[in-house]
Amino acid sequence: MNNKTNKPAEYNHTKIEKKWQKFWEKNKSFVVKENPKKKKFYGLIEFPYPSGDGLHIGHVRSNTAMDIICRKRRMEGYNVLYPIGWDAFGLPTENSAIKTGVHPTILTKKNTNTFRKQLKSIGFSFDWTREINTSDPKYYKWTQWIFLQFFKKGLAYKKKMLINWCPKCKIGLANEEVVDGKCERCGATVEKREKEQWMLAITKYADRLEADLAEVNYLEKIKLQQKNWIGKSYGAELWFNIKNSEEKIIVFTTRPDTFYGVTYVVLAPEHRLIKELESQIQNFDEVAQYVKNAKNKSEIERTAENKEKTGVELKGVIVKHPITKAIIPVYVSDYVLGHYGTGAVMAVPAHDDRDYAFAKKYNLPITEVISDKTKILVISRSLKPEFYKKIEKLGTVVKKDWLIEVYTENIDEVFELAKNNFIGGPWYIHSEGKIKKILFHSELENKVFDWNSENDINSAKEYGRKIGIKEEQLDFSDIRQAYVNDGIMINSGKFNGRKNTEIMKEITEYAGGKMVTTYKLRDWIFSRQHYWGEPIPVVNCPKCGLVALPEKDLPLKLPMVKKYQPTDNGESPLALISKWVNTKCPQCGGKAKRETDTMPNWAGSSWYYLRYTDVKNSKNFAGEDKLKYWTPIDWYNGGMEHVTLHLLYSRFWHKFLFDEKLVPTSEPYLKRTAHGFILGEDGEKMSKSRGNVINPDEVVKNLGADSLRIYEMFMGPFDQAITWSTDNIIGSRRFIERVWKLQEKVAKNYSDSEDVVLLLNQTIKKVTEDIENMNFNTAISGMMIFTNCLENQNKINKETYLKFITILSPFAPHICEELWQIMENKKSIVLEAWPKYDGTKLISSKAKIVVQVNGKVRSMIEVKMDSLQGEVEKEALKNEDVVKWTLNSKIIKTIFVKNKIINFVVV
């Protein structure tokens, strides 16, 4: 191998990469079995959807990241499972089948073959023996089986409801799939349609899905997004009796403190009481017409009319306020949502923006129950400290961020005090809530204007212009009309004078209501009217109702059809195959019809990670012992776009399976991280129509998989969106070639200099830690620095080089295997132990000390490590540059930080 001149062969990436990919496959390097003696590590990436476009450069980024982690774990002695499969059901394949007439199964096979070849060409350390495919009947048998468990527990149910209907895809969408009132996939405006749908009762798990987030190690932003999506809120249910009726209107509110301020009640158009009270409603025709119109509005129309509120009074329906006994009117309006809370709200126009707008439009009374009259707001930072002490004698001070709230009877006195206690700095206008005064402040003068006076507002504007305030800051028109902040109770009977935040529970009980928790999360619409999905294994029998298929009949296979087009009436194409549809009831044996809806593409991906542990099992979705060994997943990386969909759905399925005692843990993923997108070179999302798609095959062919891997990890912070740059890849390729050429300098019995040994240990430490934190870009820059250092040496110790190759190998596995072999090692580098750094060789014996004079860097000196202040000071003051700056001055203070800095303060 080493010829006499020690000159390495040219670096031929194609040859080397093919060679080692074959080697790994032949030697089953990444095939794993359960081994109780070894600690396991289960690393997971989101399995790809095998689209006809082939592998995306973004797949390479996230797969490489997890590949690096998994390869490192193997070297650290773990038994590592890193599986791969295909999330194969889905609309694009179906659409392509419609267009080409080729069956989706065949298209899927073709596409997965392409993906497999592409993934293998990049050298990911997947265990290919565990490949799964959600459209394989052997797989979806268990998707159907799990569905039936939901069904048997009553968590899968059918419901007639208004659904989000995409007229282009001809499909019902889950709420999660509607973005800005448009179909997430095709962008068509979503309509409302009434249809009977399969639902999964995810809301039953809302509390646990929220609470258990505390137990898992997800990125904080992921937890936050899930929390927001689940939308837990704590409030009160209160009710209003209806005159001449047994019925009552139950409302949900997070502000029971404003109960005395209720001046009307509003029902959502979908509210059941509207029909129930038909006989009482004098203007029922008008009401019915309004309800009909509201239902026909698409999401987009409803939100577009956000500002302009509409509604109709239910004339003849009279309710009494439970405490004040005042008669209050009832309205129907589409600003109230039917599916949230109780579908009805108590309106408090004085303290809610929406209620305020509605009340103004329909001339409804506005009753203030929370006062800000005893409150003044001032800017905290620009006040003299003495102010606080003085003010505390006059009232209660509540500090909030940059402002303070003072609750006091002596508002004018406090205001005078505030005005006179400003210290320098810029002036402010502050207009939060209903502040009665606008305060201008400059170093020159204080000016106060009364907010309630039209004249004052105008002079305030004039004054503002005069002292050079931007015009947009002088627009006070958008100031809130309703007072939504906290304050002191007024007009509220026995609660008067107390702080509103303290009486929530008390007032609720007094009004005869109860405190409740509500969630924004809604049940999951689980039906799709499409061909290319898992058939729902249920039969509709006229006698027995909905009947589950017996387990022996699973999988219920998708029948072959000639046409995949969804029908215009919203039926699944399966409905057209009468042979398939007409069947016998498994329970009574009578004539029955099969369910023709299929499952959404989120079904198969809700449990795929479980199947990986035991792909061939035909008796269970996975064996108990396998699940026990491999689950939970130690580290799951995926896209942010799946945080409220796939991630939440799969946690829900997992929790259900846990309750059924079918999986050993209540959470599927211990740790979840997320990657950023790769944008095209123009900074836009990559798409065929824009023509900015980068094909990974080209890069692999021209520069090699190792260069591609290094570049994608080096291009920027892993969690951030980043723009692709074909120019910049060359740097990664150069780096690899430099590493390759270093082999000619390797010598067996050569001792490296102290500097090299130090840098080696520092680099090992850096790479080890950076991988754990997914700081791949800085790990690589660290290795580049080390390479640059080695290039400056005449010779390199062999051990040093080998250690370096080892830590580089997860990033660039092929070239490192090759170099490893060239260095006359017999085994594969995959089996090598991850190098440990020597803690005693991380720190140099010398320290470079920055010398500052008055905080400005003037020089740098080198001293022994851990030198004391006295020695460093002496040394520093000898330095010419330092002398120059201290000569004619007096040192009044010296700041010394060991091994870092010495700063002389002179006058």
Place this chain on the structure above:
RNA sequence: GCCAGAGUGUUGAAAUUGGUAAACAAACUCGACUCAAAAUCGAGCGCUCGUAAGGGCUUGUGGGUUCAAGUCCCACCUCUGGCACCA
């Protein structure tokens, strides 16, 4: 509107507990090699004053704390992502 996150050279970006801002790359300029080009190697590369030595300034804007601020505090501006009539 609400909730997150981010604003640093020509570009992608680094910067532990506050302690040399711009590491590592890319682009660019000059040089070496070459008949020439590519590749490779070497040098330079924030702005500004200066022939130079050397100085001053610089991390979205404005303040503040500190011997010392990209980093901490306050306010403001802009961008990105998520949610959005959620009572």
